[in-house]
Amino acid sequence: xxxxxxxxxxxxxxxxxxxxxxxxxxxxxxxxxxxxxxxxxxxxxxxxxxxxxxxxxxxxxxxxxxxxxxxxxxxxxxxxxxxxxxxxxxxxxxxxxxxxxxxxxxxxxxxxxxxxxxxxxxxxxxxxxxxxxxxxxxxxxxxxxxxxxxxxxxxxxxxxxxxxxxxxxxxxxxxxxxxxxxxxxxxxxxxxxxxxxxxxxxxxxxxxxxxxxxxxxxxxxxxxxxxxxxxxxxxxxxxxxxxxxxxxxxxxxxxxxxxxxxxxxxxxxxxxxxxxxxxxxxx
Amino acid sequence: xxxxxxxxxxxxxxxxxxxxxxxxxxxxxxxxxxxxxxxxxxxxxxxxxxxxxxxxxxxxxxxxxxxxxxxxxxxxxxxxxxxxxxxxxxxxxxxxxxxxxxxxxxxxxxxxxxxxxxxxxxxxxxxxxxxxxxxxxxxxxxxxxxxxxxxxxxxxxxxxxxxxxxxxxxxxxxxxxxxxxxxxxxxxxxxxxxxxxxxxxxxxxxxxxxxxxxxxxxxxxxxxxxxxxxxxxxxxxxxxxxxxxxxxxxxxxxxxxxxxxx
Numbered sequence: 001x002x003x004x005x006x007x008x009x010x011x012x013x014x015x016x017x018x019x020x021x022x023x024x025x026x027x028x029x030x031x032x033x034x035x036x037x038x039x040x041x042x043x044x045x046x047x048x049x050x051x052x053x054x055x056x057x058x059x060x061x062x063x064x065x066x067x068x069x070x071x072x073x074x075x076x077x078x079x080x081x082x083x084x085x086x087x088x089x090x091x092x093x094x095x096x097x098x099x100x101x102x103x104x105x106x107x108x109x110x111x112x113x114x115x116x117x118x119x120x121x122x123x124x125x126x127x128x129x130x131x132x133x134x135x136x137x138x139x140x141x142x143x144x145x146x147x148x149x150x151x152x153x154x155x156x157x158x159x160x161x162x163x164x165x166x167x168x169x170x171x172x173x174x175x176x177x178x179x180x181x182x183x184x185x186x187x188x189x190x191x192x193x194x195x196x197x198x199x200x201x202x203x204x205x206x207x208x209x210x211x212x213x214x215x216x217x218x219x220x221x222x223x224x225x226x227x228x229x230x231x232x233x234x235x236x237x238x239x240x241x242x243x244x245x246x247x248x249x250x251x252x253x254x255x256x257x258x259x260x261x262x263x264x265x266x267x268x269x270x271x272x273x274x275x276x277x278x279x280x281x282x283x
Numbered sequence: 284x285x286x287x288x289x290x291x292x293x294x295x296x297x298x299x300x301x302x303x304x305x306x307x308x309x310x311x312x313x314x315x316x317x318x319x320x321x322x323x324x325x326x327x328x329x330x331x332x333x334x335x336x337x338x339x340x341x342x343x344x345x346x347x348x349x350x351x352x353x354x355x356x357x358x359x360x361x362x363x364x365x366x367x368x369x370x371x372x373x374x375x376x377x378x379x380x381x382x383x384x385x386x387x388x389x390x391x392x393x394x395x396x397x398x399x400x401x402x403x404x405x406x407x408x409x410x411x412x413x414x415x416x417x418x419x420x421x422x423x424x425x426x427x428x429x430x431x432x433x434x435x436x437x438x439x440x441x442x443x444x445x446x447x448x449x450x451x452x453x454x455x456x457x458x459x460x461x462x463x464x465x466x467x468x469x470x471x472x473x474x475x476x477x478x479x480x481x482x483x484x485x486x487x488x489x490x491x492x493x494x495x496x497x498x499x500x501x502x503x504x505x506x507x508x509x510x511x512x513x514x515x516x517x518x519x520x521x522x523x524x525x526x527x528x529x530x531x532x533x534x535x536x537x538x539x540x541x542x543x544x545x
Binding site: 034035127128130131167168169170171172173176177199202203204205206208209210211212213214215216217218219221222225226243244245246247 | 338339340341342406407408409410412437439443447448449450452453454456458459460461490491492493495496520522523524525526527528529530531532533
């Protein structure tokens with residue numbers, strides 16, 4: 001009798017698993033915010049809002065990157081934006097976990113962003129931005145796509161910047177196909193290629209934060225190498241790291257979060273096609 | 284602001300992290316030494332299985348097949364095998380090799396088994412992956428637990444290193460240690476004529492995922508004869524489980540046979 005009960009329980013689990021495997025678009029409560037769904041919404045947004053092209057007057061420009069501000073409070077974020085303005089940066093890039101997904105935090109972030117007429121901001125989501133359930137809606141309604149690209153045209157060449165959405169720990173099949181298509185068909189037209197996203201790729205230290213599954217990591221490294229991606233800028237791990245693997249430099253930024261001992265950001269400079277970067281810390 | 288590093292162009296001041304493969308190989312060698320205490324009756328056997336499934340990077344259906352031969356003597360067991368990709372989106376045919384050795388350390392009422400292993404896999408045309416490690420297994424009534432650690436190295440294949448002019452310092456990368464686990468529950472306490480169970484794990488024969496990317500595995504088997512065991516498994520893979528934003532990654536089904544020659 002006890003065995004029959006166990007069998008029934010197991011059968012129920014088996015059926016649930018089968019449904020989860022085959023009907024992946026309905027099984028998770030957060031499915032409306034799945035990687036594929038966010039990608040589709042991002043593409044819809046991109047159709048209405050063409051990719052930005054930044055033009056500089058010389059072959060020397062800087063872009064400041066940050067991530068993991070986890071608003072809350074905004075002291076470091078305001079400092080970051082002010083630094084970008086005073087240093088005449090071409091743009092700022094914000095690589096996810098900018099908020100905790102709450103409406104009030106998204107409002108604060110929106111308030112802190114500079115007007116696009118003075119400084120362009122490029123944002124993507126991290127896992128915390130998707131949480132709680134309506135985090136993605138809050139983000140999307142204010143800031144738009146999490147998957148897109150922008151370019152910087154200088155007197156010496158044009159560089160390509162690609163934003164990827166790894167908020168769910170995977171790109172998802174559709175975003176991966178889009179990324180591969182961009183690399184195959186557009187990457188050859190550009191001088192440098194820099195990808196930014198939230199999740200870091202490698203486990204340089206033992207941590208509870210997750211990375212793309214091994215199968216996806218293999219695919220991404222192959223794509224980065226095959227198509228000469230120069231750099232990946234990520235956050236997520238809250239600890240700086242940088243390693244050259246193949247022909248790509250994989251950078252993990254420190255958090256921009258107020259109160260973090262190692263709070264900081266990344267300054268990237270491209271001069272005559274040469275990429276240089278440095279980690280900066282807030283006092 | 285304070286600047287804590289000067290401008291860096293490429294690989295200066297960058298590091299290849301955590302040279303752990305030495306300690307991983309040490310664990311493996313210890314396991315081999317344990318096995319050298321040979322015993323009396325030898326039991327050779329063969330495991331053959333096939334996987335079919337899809338995931339976010341497979342670009343459609345993938346099919347894999349694997350064969351592993353094992354040899355039991357006394358409390359020890361050695362096993363070696365390979366995996367072949369029969370249908371995938373790249374040109375890899377032989378996608379994995381593995382060798383492992385284990386010893387039964389069963390004490391009073393606590394069945395323990397220690398395994399040392401090394402696995403080589405090729406999931407990409409560009410990369411090869413090496414994993415060394417050790418795994419402790421315990422089965423108590425219907426509960427099964429495996430826990431261990433592995434050390435992963437990604438390396439570019441020689442052809443790619445030449446073709447893309449990759450610097451010698453940037454050919455491979457060693458990750459920090461990873462926790463391997465499997466927590467399972469079986470319907471029946473002992474593996475009699477049949478059994479079935481469910482487990483949460485990041486371990487498979489030729490694939491060890493990060494501890495933050497668990498899979499669900501439903502497995503069952505039956506023994507139509509004393510020498511043969513037929514089994515089937517359904518695997519469901521997720522991503523982002525510790526990210527607060529879990530997402531479907533893939534699934535596959537496995538069918539296999541275990542043939543004990545004695």
